[in-house]
Amino acid sequence: xxxxxxxxxxxxxxxxxxxxxxxxxxxxxxxxxxxxxxxxxxxxxxxxxxxxxxxxxxxxxxxxxxxxxxxxxxxxxxxxxxxxxxxxxxxxxxxxxxxxxxxxxxxxxxxxxxxxxxxxxxxxxxxxxxxxxxxxxxxxxxxxxxxx
Numbered sequence: 001x002x003x004x005x006x007x008x009x010x011x012x013x014x015x016x017x018x019x020x021x022x023x024x025x026x027x028x029x030x031x032x033x034x035x036x037x038x039x040x041x042x043x044x045x046x047x048x049x050x051x052x053x054x055x056x057x058x059x060x061x062x063x064x065x066x067x068x069x070x071x072x073x074x075x076x077x078x079x080x081x082x083x084x085x086x087x088x089x090x091x092x093x094x095x096x097x098x099x100x101x102x103x104x105x106x107x108x109x110x111x112x113x114x115x116x117x118x119x120x121x122x123x124x125x126x127x128x129x130x131x132x133x134x135x136x137x138x139x140x141x142x143x144x145x146x147x148x
Contacts (some may be wrong), residue, residue, distance in 0.1 A: 007076030
């Protein structure tokens with residue numbers, strides 16, 4: 001079974017997940033966005049949270065949306081304002097995930113991704129969802145990935 005982890009990571013939390021999944025045999029596809037955030041926390045939160053709230057789908061740099069050779073797809077996203085990070089909205093828009101075993105790994109610094117959960121339930125009703133809190137710093141959170 002071929003497995004792929006497609007993800008966006010801004011602060012390194014989802015990169016920590018990628019390390020674990022790579023060791024478990026997943027191919028990795030990290031996305032980069034033309035959407036850029038400030039190095040300062042407050043402007044990051046405002047711009048990132050707003051872009052997530054309005055469902056922005058920024059252009060991705062060199063993203064290959066072809067997942068036809070994979071049986072299992074895992075999508076990794078930070079949570080911004082309770083939603084997917086806006087680059088992940090683009091992944092979902094451009095990638096045909098039909099017929100795939102699908103899991104979402106959502107990383108947050110605080111709170112949950114209630115709106116992201118609602119979107120997953122609506123668009124991908126059979127998908128699994130795993131929530132992790134700051135896995136870059138709280139390494140024990142990565143233990144939630146033991147079933148892969």
